[in-house]
Amino acid sequence: MARILLVDDEASVRSFLKRGLELDGHQVETAGDGAEGLEVLTAEDGAFDLLLTDVRMPLLDGIALSHAVQARWPDLVILIMTGFSDQHERAQSLNNLAGILLKPFSLGDLRQQVARIVG
Template sequence: MAHILLADDDKATRDLVKRALESDGHKVDLTQDGAEALDRLIAAPEGIDVLVSDVHMPGLDGIDLARRAIETSPRLKLLLMSGFAEELDRAQALKSPNLNVIIKPFTLEQIRSAVRTLIA
């Protein structure tokens, strides 16, 4: 299974997504914002298979995090989450073959399926 780094400033969302992904057997590490997630990626770029991040976060948002993550680890799989369509349009502009987006609110099965699709 995959080693997933999850970045979201909302504790309830972090906990929900973590439980959903761990139920599929993935190892999930939590971070509270983009800066913390980027620090973890830089420290161990080969140790993370998938980055799941909210787009709307204070400081380093999910789009900028994804852009920098691609530079750090080009083979990293990315899943960006947002409730705002315009933010997901910005995400699509990254044009990475390893990028997928999911619109909030989503079900547990939808987030699990999105990650499965990325790692397949």
Template sequence: MARILVAEDDPSVRAFVVSALTMKGHEVVAEEDGGLAAETMEAEGGRFDLLLSDIKMPVMDGIALALQVGSAFPDVTIVLMTGFADQRERAHGLEALVYDVIVKPFTLAELLAKVEDALEGRPVEVLSLARQAREE
């Protein structure tokens, strides 16, 4: 299964997402803001398959986090979450960097489907090469 970094400032949403992804067998690391998520990504050398981040957060928002992670670790797939239409608009123009934006509130099925789509959205060869490079 995948290794996923979750950045979400709302404790109840974070717990729901972590529980759902863990239930599906993914290894999940969760942080409460973008700044901590950026530090974790850096400390782990980008060894994540997916970054699932809220857009609107304190310290560092999801757009800034996506830009930083996408620049430093282009092999990491990025999915953003938001409950605000204006925040979703901010993600436009990042199509080359962000796989998709999932709109809150979302159901368990919607979340799992989006994560599965994102993880399968890249060719298997690219995933394998990215994992090999990170392990070296």
């Protein structure tokens, strides 16, 4: 299965989504904000199959994180989660964007999107 980096500033959301993705056999690492996510990616030299990131977070938001990822690891696929439809335009410039999950979404919706992306 896939190796996924999940970045979200809400600990309860991270924990819930991590457990749900692990049920499908994925290996999931987590980070609490974009800056921490970038640190994890740098330490692992981008060795993930999917970056799953929220948009609105302190320090470094998910779109800025995604742009940094695109520049450094252009093959790393990105799935964005957001409750703000205005973020679509900011995300459209990402070449490696696999999709945008609009909140609220179900765990089933997420698992289905991840299965579609990672095969």
